[in-house]
Amino acid sequence: xxxxxxxxxxxxxxxxxxxxxxxxxxxxxxxxxxxxxxxxxxxxxxxxxxxxxxxxxxxxxxxxxxxxxxxxxxxxxxxxxxxxxxxxxxxxxxxxx
Amino acid sequence: xxxxxxxxxxxxxxxxxxxxxxxxxxxxxxxxxxxxxxxxxxxxxxxxxxxxxxxxxxxxxxxxxxxxxxxxxxxxxxxxxxxxxxxxxxxxxxxxxxxxxxxxxxxxxxxxxxxxxxxxxxxxxxxxxxxxxxxxxxxxxxxxxxxxxxxxxxxxxxxxxxxxxxxxxxxxxxxxxxxxxxxxxxxxxxxxxxxxxxxxxxxxxxxxxxxxxxxxxxxxxxxxxxxxxxxxxxxxxxxxxxxxxxxxxxxxxxxxxxxxxxxxxxxxxxxxxxxxxxxxxxxxxxxxxxxxxxxxxxxxxxxxxxxxxxxxxxxxxxxxxxxxxxxxxxxxxxxxxxxxxxxxxxxxx
Numbered sequence: 216x217x218x219x220x221x222x223x224x225x226x227x228x229x230x231x232x233x234x235x236x237x238x239x240x241x242x243x244x245x246x247x248x249x250x251x252x253x254x255x256x257x258x259x260x261x262x263x264x265x266x267x268x269x270x271x272x273x274x275x276x277x278x279x280x281x282x283x284x285x286x287x288x289x290x291x292x293x294x295x296x297x298x299x300x301x302x303x304x305x306x307x308x309x310x311x312x
Numbered sequence: 313x314x315x316x317x318x319x320x321x322x323x324x325x326x327x328x329x330x331x332x333x334x335x336x337x338x339x340x341x342x343x344x345x346x347x348x349x350x351x352x353x354x355x356x357x358x359x360x361x362x363x364x365x366x367x368x369x370x371x372x373x374x375x376x377x378x379x380x381x382x383x384x385x386x387x388x389x390x391x392x393x394x395x396x397x398x399x400x401x402x403x404x405x406x407x408x409x410x411x412x413x414x415x416x417x418x419x420x421x422x423x424x425x426x427x428x429x430x431x432x433x434x435x436x437x438x439x440x441x442x443x444x445x446x447x448x449x450x451x452x453x454x455x456x457x458x459x460x461x462x463x464x465x466x467x468x469x470x471x472x473x474x475x476x477x478x479x480x481x482x483x484x485x486x487x488x489x490x491x492x493x494x495x496x497x498x499x500x501x502x503x504x505x506x507x508x509x510x511x512x513x514x515x516x517x518x519x520x521x522x523x524x525x526x527x528x529x530x531x532x533x534x535x536x537x538x539x540x541x542x543x544x545x546x547x548x549x550x551x552x553x554x555x556x557x558x559x560x561x562x563x564x565x566x567x568x569x570x571x572x573x574x575x576x577x578x579x580x581x582x583x584x585x586x587x588x589x590x591x592x593x594x595x596x597x598x599x600x601x602x603x604x605x606x607x608x609x610x611x612x613x614x615x616x617x618x619x620x621x622x623x624x625x626x627x628x629x630x631x632x633x634x635x636x637x638x639x640x641x642x643x644x645x646x647x648x649x650x651x652x653x654x655x656x657x658x659x660x661x
Binding site for chain 2: 228235250
């Protein structure tokens with residue numbers, strides 16, 4: 216799916232994360248900041264990247280400000296941000312679960 | 313207090329319409345050693361049991377006046393207020409946010425997704441809500457880098473472009489191997505950016521070794537130098553130039569290899585005059601990790617023993633005195649003024 220506008224999802228509250236996604240011409244850039252980056256940084260990034268891959272997002276700037284969210288929350292916030300940033304939201308629901 | 317987050321109530325208001333809430337905001341900001349800023353039109357408010365306990369203000373895309381009641385601290389209200397403010401700003405169409413804060417609050421705002429651009433040691437830090445903002449801007453500038461022993465930079469507003477600007481650019485270009493010319497992009501001047509930029513482009517034609525750049529939010533913009541645009545209202549008091557100049561020194565000049573910044577002497581405008589004086593300090597003094605940039609002041613060119621200035625041209629335009637304007641501006645500017653900006657005369661018939 217093509218990211219056509221900047222979009223936000225989530226909050227900065229504890230156990231949540233704020234995802235900001237924006238159009239980008241050259242590839243997928245993901246910037247992660249997390250309260251628990253030393254323990255879980257690579258894992259959070261993997262969850263986010265998997266989610267983006269399943270949604271077919273290959274060109275975007277994704278900035279995540281994580282406050283210790285669980286995997287399911289990370290995926291949910293990334294999905295929601297993508298849904299707000301595209302013109303046609305046509306997810307493959309079975310692939311997302 | 314405020315153990316139960318459900319009891320926090322958030323609102324977004326345009327402060328001009330709510331004088332009673334404005335008074336509450338003034339009181340809350342006062343408790344935190346802040347005062348309400350006039351340009352801030354939108355406020356996010358946070359209440360607990362009806363009492364105002366937190367706020368964050370927005371002046372276009374600049375976050376200001378973030379405060380939490382000292383008695384309500386330690387409850388993570390601040391993160392909720394900033395989250396709310398980020399969403400409100402997004403709904404208003406402001407995705408790229410700037411924020412001024414004291415350096416001791418950097419780590420708090422870093423935890424809210426803000427990244428420092430530049431710090432005036434001990435005084436203030438400008439942050440933005442993207443990790444790649446100033447970095448990708450610097451990268452895009454670096455693609456236009458050209459090598460030379462003396463690389464110059466000029467930033468002009470050109471409101472509108474005069475023979476004085478032409479003279480300044482010519483003199484500067486003659487003094488360096490490459491000259492980078494920037495046009496202030498902020499649309500806060502009498503002439504809109506598009507017209508100012510076109511006039512500069514046409515006006516500098518034929519000057520060698522010149523690279524013309526569009527302006528950006530990182531250079532004499534509302535975000536980096538808000539007081540500049542209030543100069544017509546004569547609010548120069550604490551106009552704060554250091555942030556703008558340090559961004560130039562630490563990000564823009566290194567990206568392009570700029571060694572010298574050229575500027576015209578300023579006999580009329582106090583704001584610009586102070587900017588020139590501050591420029592020597594912030595670009596040259598030994599206070600930054602970035603190498604110094606030499607400031608070169610060029611005497612203004614004159615017509616009839618009076619220095620040419622854009623403000624004089626605006627004054628003559630208001631008086632419809634095109635004979636005298638013709639002495640101060642190049643033909644391209646004269647033509648645009650005559651066709652687009654001439655006030656229709658009331659016909660005697």
